[in-house]
Amino acid sequence: MPKQVDHHERRTLLADALLRVAANRGLMDVSLRHVAAEAGVTAGMVQHYFRTKDEMMIFALDVVAARVQARLEDDPDATGDDPRRLVGALLVQLLPLDADRELEGRVAVAYHAYAATRPDVAARLRQDTEGMRAAVAGRIRAAGHAGPLDPEIAATGLLALVEGLAVHVLGGHLAPDAARATLDGHLDVAFGSVSTPPRAARSGSRA
Amino acid sequence: MPKQVDHHERRTLLADALLRVAANRGLMDVSLRHVAAEAGVTAGMVQHYFRTKDEMMIFALDVVAARVQARLEDDPDATGDDPRRLVGALLVQLLPLDADRELEGRVAVAYHAYAATRPDVAARLRQDTEGMRAAVAGRIRAAGHAGPLDPEIAATGLLALVEGLAVHVLGGHLAPDAARATLDGHLDVAFGSVSTPPRAARSGSRA
DNA sequence: TCCGATACGTTGCGACTGCAACGCAAAAGG
DNA sequence: CCTTTTGCGTTGCAGTCGCAACGTATCGGA
Structure with a gap:
């Protein structure tokens, strides 16, 4: 393999950008290009990690769930x-x-x-x-x-x-x-x- | 005036179509053309009654509020x-x-x-x-x-x-x-x- | 009868969309 | 060294978007 990049980490990073766009400008403004811009990457890269937009949307939802879960786990x-x-x-x-x-x-x-x-x-x-x-x-x-x-x-x-x-x-x-x-x-x-x-x-x- | 049409009634009719589209296909699918199609009219007519999309959206919200209000008023x-x-x-x-x-x-x-x-x-x-x-x-x-x-x-x-x-x-x-x-x-x-x-x-x- | 306001319909424009296709660079394995 | 796989960027395409502009038909008033 080349560059050897942590796939999941990249996806999470992109999902983060998606969540920011969704929260600040609404879900209607969530597009491949907007997410890419928010993440500071090109639209092509987003497509590389998520073959379809829906795949990205669902992954982002999982990220939120995991985050809530995590916050719960280290709550005294x-x-x-x-x-x-x-x-x-x-x-x-x-x-x-x-x-x-x-x-x-x-x-x-x-x-x-x-x-x-x-x-x-x-x-x-x-x-x-x-x-x-x-x-x-x-x-x-x-x-x-x-x-x-x-x-x-x-x-x-x-x-x-x-x-x-x-x-x-x-x-x-x-x-x-x-x-x-x-x-x-x-x-x-x-x-x-x-x-x-x-x-x-x-x-x-x-x- | 020509045809003499009840302006408010027309707007309500269009708002109805908007609400149907919003409920069945989501707000992201609410466009001038979709609303027009749902109402069975041309997109041009929609523009005639709502100069901007936002104007239409807000009017539709008022229609819902009025409808709830009305249902409440003739509830025994x-x-x-x-x-x-x-x-x-x-x-x-x-x-x-x-x-x-x-x-x-x-x-x-x-x-x-x-x-x-x-x-x-x-x-x-x-x-x-x-x-x-x-x-x-x-x-x-x-x-x-x-x-x-x-x-x-x-x-x-x-x-x-x-x-x-x-x-x-x-x-x-x-x-x-x-x-x-x-x-x-x-x-x-x-x-x-x-x-x-x-x-x-x-x-x-x-x- | 002409005027003008109202009620539409049509067309077109620039921007944007998701997505496929292609291209190139880098790195690991033979 | 050279092939193959992976990472990432670019381009292009068909479709949709909101909206402005323009065209026309219809009616009431003067």
Whole structure:
């Protein structure tokens, strides 16, 4: 072989450029040439590593998933045995609270729209969320007989909540702090550790 | 004047075609020519009614908003004085439970992505959700001292929840029934009318 | 009856798209 | 040394895009 280049590394580099373009200018502006320009290479090289555009798009999606996974793995909060803390650590990774996650969030929204027409993209998205839903539901059950909601419903709700909060934050409809507070509140509900009601409620029950 | 055509009606007709294209083939396929073809007219006519593409896009967004509004106005559930029922009627309109709302949902997702690059689209989206958030929060407060969550947080959460559920249903990650059940469960929580916990909990409290 | 405004349709332009094809340089193996 | 494989750049092509310009037909008012 000649130059001997790490194929996967190159692809990741290009996928990075793609994600930047997608986040900053929208998925409609993701073209071979734009990605190449963003990466500082020629369009020909992009074609060399991805034979088709769709191949590149899907690979970029995998890169995001891997990145979230990686961030989760070296999160101190995500290790331990407090289910509530574990689930919180997982879900907060999906909220665009810093620059990195904002970029990923924009990409995620764009891909959700993209998935409407690309079944294989939809499938990959689906498998990711299904995995997380199962994880969350399991943790809630592990916390034992707690919240007022069925664990499956609570898990589905939390995941959808985070998705919606992310959309609202990205759209400027919601401050990041408010999103975090809303997530915390619903985590409390899901795990049954309800903080004191805002106004005098019926009977304050606590563990 | 010649032919004397209802300008607004024509624009609505074209916007309808746009929405169909957006829902079925994605926003990236929305072009003057495609919209024209879908509407069964020439591209020139589309240009006659919308001087620019962006003008058309924003008008189409208004059409969706008006349609939701209209559907809400002749919904028997949306009239009455039970706050919980009112909010439920409002939020369920945003869930893709039938063909019409599925189309609108796809459009909404596409536009959320689109808004990332178009500030005026983002502003219009923002104003719509802000109005609904205020309405929901008001209704929750009107229900009085009920759920474990602050009314503002509960309203924000419900709106985000519905948004997320819609995305998951559209992506095929979630069955429509499950989405509805999840919404119902969280409405119960928000309004403090908690249905019986799934497994033996502490103390079954009911009104 | 002429005028002009409105309602379209047609054409064309420059820019851009994804992609195939080809070309050349470099390096490992014979 | 020479062939072959791999990395990467260039060019070209058919198609699409938004949009401006122009053409025409139709009607109401003067």
